[in-house]
Amino acid sequence: MSQVPLKVLAASVAIIGGGPAGLIAAETLARHGHHVTVYERMPSLGRKFLLAGRGGLNLTHSEDLSQFLTRYGAAEKHLRRAIEAFPPERLQAFSEELDQPTFVGTSGRVFPKAMKASPLLRAWLRRLDAMGVRFALRHRWRGWDADNALLFDTPDGVVAVTADATVLALGGASWPRMGSDGGWVAILRQQGIDVSDLRSANCGFLADWSEHLRRYEGQPLKRVALSADGVSTRSEAMITVSGLEGGGIYALSPYLRSAIEKTGEAILTVDLLPDMTAAEAAKRIGVPRGKQSLSSRLRKSVSLSPVAIALAQEAMQGKLATLTPGVMAAKLKALPVRLTGVAPIARAISSAGGVTFDELDSHYMVKRKPGLFVAGEMLDWEAPTGGYLLQACFATGVAAGEGAARWLAEDAEGAA
Helix, strand or coil: CCCCCCCCCCCEEEEECCCHHHHHHHHHHHHCCCEEEEECCCCCCCHHHHHHCCCCCCCEECCCHHHHHHCCHHHHHHHHHHHHHCCHHHHHHHHHHCCCCEEECCCCEEEECCCCCHHHHHHHHHHHHHCCCEEECCCEEEEECCCCCEEEEECCEEEEECCCEEEECCCCCCCHHHCCCCCHHHHHHHCCCCEEEEEEECCCEECCCCHHHHCCCCCEEEEEEEEECCEEEEEEEEEECCEEECHHHHHCHHHHHHHHHHHCCEEEEEECCCCCCHHHHHHHHCCCCCCCCHHHHHHHHHCCCHHHHHHHHHHCCCCHHHCCHHHHHHHHHCEEEEECEECCHHHCCEEEEEECHHHECCCCEECCCCCEEECHHHECCCCCCCCHHHHHHHHHHHHHHHHHHHHHHHHHHHHC
């Protein structure tokens, strides 16, 4: 891990938030010789990290870094320096240092061979403990007192903590039962710090389904192409009782969410036959099949699943059977699905919004509050699933830790 050369007496540093960004910031500062305490509101550390590892911990992605960085959209220019300093290869090495070797999956995603977060987290916490990092659990941060001390609600009452530097890594507002409830937004805004509203990201969307389509709840739409606002993806989606979710939907969530915020609705275009041209589909659909029902005809002619047929009927308001083969094929290739809302942020995989980058200097310090640094999902960025979320959390955690170490050194030099 990169370090700046420092000659400074050990300082007391508070890390608020015990997820990946906070823990890697703690390790970075401990390596510089500082006394570090991690404050966490929950009874244990890394709860959301453990949740992310339930289906296989996707640490990062193996694609070329130039392509990797584009996944952060408008935030690329702000995150580039941190990710270049702590790139995917470094995150893989970090995992392997903790005796958790990694492998690259067929999609290019990187996982620990154990396929879960718990072994990595246990090894990491043991290393942090050996480095002298302290942990204060069940400490809910509530801001600062008049003397600029950090205030925490604890089982023993309110505690005031004085620190030479502070790194905030409290997460966004998704999965609040894991500890990230976004309660810090009001605290920072009271300090005059600009925070963009937290919104659902990598999330599902709502639709006014008929009772018929709701019967397909939990059914996947496989091998489809999805597009919104000129952006397309080949993936899957799943029908929920109230709308759609799944990998393909998550990838398009920034565009769908933006449309809904502007107009109250978004049109998702679904290609149910991405491996077939409209002309070929029309030819197959047009073959006479006696008295077969439309569902049987579409299932046998173009291999549509029952759930895909139900979605097509829903989007066409039950008029699919009235269309000519050519028009029907065109609709199946570009089915307009109307979405009316964004699923609640509590159910989202991640959140968008946060502390705006204009509030920070190049070392992730809040300009109007020297000695305060911000990392992870508290910052105003979003990214698709695939390893990009954890990579940016780790990279900005390292950057904030290095920034705090540098600031402490400069502050000490100025006082000498």
